[in-house]
Amino acid sequence: MRYEKHAVTIFAATVFAVCSHDAAARGRLILHERFPTRGQEMRIRVEDEAQNPVGGAIVDVTYRPGSKVERVDHVGTSSSDGMITWTPTQAGIATITATWSEHDQMLRSSQASVSVKFPSPPADGILIMIVAGVLLVGGSSIRLFYMLRTQQAP
Amino acid sequence: MSLQNSQVSAALLGPNILTYKSCERYNSIFDDGLCRFSDLGGRLPHKYIVRGQWKSRVGFILAASGSAIGLGNVVFFSANAYKLGGGAFYLPYLIALFVIGIPVMILEFGLGNFSGRAFPESLYRIAGKRGEYLGWCANLNAAFLTAYYIAILAWVAGMLVGSFAALWKTSMPVPAFGLATGDLANPDAYFFDMLSTWKPILYVALVWLLNVLIVRKGVESIEPVTKVFVPLMWVFMVILIIRGLTLENGVQGVYLLFTPDFAAMKDPAVWQGAFGQIFFTLSLGLGIMTAYASYLPKKSDLTQNSIITSLLNCSFEYIAGVAIFSLLFAFAVVPQAHTLSMTFFVIPRGIGELPEGSVAVVGVIFFALLLLAGLSSSVSLVEALVASMRDKFGWSRKKTITITAVTGIVGSTCFVLPQVVNSGLENNGTLGLTLLDLVDHWVFSYGLLLVGLFECLFVGWVMGPDKIREHLNVNSPIKLGLWFDTLVKFVIPILLAYVIGFSLWSEFHDGLYGMGYARYYDEDFAFLKFLPVVLLGIWLAVCTGGAAILTHKGKYQSAV
Structure with a gap:
């Protein structure tokens, strides 16, 4: 669960920007x-x-x-x-x-x-994407698979 | 529910197992007909509280990850990642996950399971009244959060209704702001029109009703619901990711998300944002994870549960980031603001650019996903409050939920008040949105982090992290070493103190948050210029004063 601290401050300002853009353009x-x-x-x-x-x-x-x-x-x-x-x-x-x-x-x-x-394709970006994907998606998938396969208790 | 011994036909079958005929009345009966009391220390107390248990590990993992996965995962992460430089943010974020996120998750699970109680009583058991006080501070801070989180969910429900048709009209009038058709494009116009009416109060009541229905039987009713909700959220997100990546140059958005900017990583604000994001996204410092883990059997493998829950949450964020960045890039949408504008303006604007036939379908899917994600989080917030109060006062679940819901509806209503205080829309527009903005700042920038800081200090320096570590190591193949103690005692407190200090310094340097809004209020609402100070006072008084009252009122029902 997350929600940004300064979210609303500039929230309506975004709308204003859109309006003023339309009006001034x-x-x-x-x-x-x-x-x-x-x-x-x-x-x-x-x-x-x-x-x-x-x-x-x-x-x-x-x-x-x-x-x-x-x-x-x-x-x-x-x-x-x-x-x-x-x-x-x-x-x-x-x-x-x-x-x-x-x-x-x-x-x-x-x-x-x-x-x-x-x-x-940026090599460093792809590297971070793969490392993060393996760590997060791969890690959780393997752990979940192991958990479901062994039918572990809570 | 507290029960007198004489009222219960109980037989002590073992040190921690009781059975009695009236169990089913309290929704705690299990397949084998037994009720388990995990932390009676071998003694039958004069009074005790019937607590449910998770029936399966999958159910627990899905509920805990469902709690962590919320509105913020879907949109806040992407907004933060964009704001802080894409890949420049992602590396610190990954580091923060392993240095702060998973260790504090392990700590909170450990606390809940070690004590078998919700947050205040867990801390009471390790640090006496001081600990309990911190626990109530966390709960009251979470109560503020619950109130406005459900207000946001009410708006999501309203947008879901609108996404069937009205939301996708080019424009519509917003009479309360004096805007005619064409003055403001949709979905912005639809949103502000909804905000300036009393309709969201109906949605608030509806969302609270859904929460009450889901938590009415505690973990027994939460578990089956999350077993449906959480997989559904993943399915919806996969649909969005497929749509995003199949758009022209959608994959370029993925490069944008992950390609690092090492120059930007020198900015402390990037690290502050990354560490804050991890703390918030995993729902730490709210007492939720402690409450959920208190319903686990003592023999649970908490270390693995913590790792799976954290990784699942961040995996969801990973794919949500990919989906949203691909949409942003494909439609060249500028996310000028953060979560709320991303949720209610930017992404819907991107969806509105899709082929005509698919707009409503994808829009409905998106807002349904947000509602599900938000509900799985709000349910955990409500349950954490309910569990804490029941532990202390021994009230029935029905009574506790009723008190929580009635108070919560009043609180959430404050955040959807439709009075237009800024008709020029240079700032927040309505009174409700202004209140939400200001309260959110104190809850998130300070409340959660302070709780996390003191939680680590209590465990690290009062209880001793080795006790939690030994408890966790008994039932887990992953053994925590001395590094865990070092993290809890030194590293995490120092990092959290740095983030809090940085925020405080910004507050002094730039002025109290929200004071600058004064210039935007309409003449009739000029008196609102003192609102930031008043709200800060209310928040402080409720969290600290309320916690003092709750700490000193009554004794724990489980105390012999």
């Missing part, structure tokens, strides 16, 4: 790949609410947002056709944010979340 980001790969370049197009390309938008990316290892990188500024290239440097979930101002000087922004793939 005045455009959209078109990602040319649904699952970009770490180290491989991909193209992003920034559009306003009328789906026109936005030039001069500042594009940032937040890797693993909301975690202890969160990191924000500045990607660059979109060109006049709204295009910008991004080479992900970290695998995992990332949030891309584009910010720009229009003629009325009001700031506009748009945000999209994307999952960045590992270029190849």
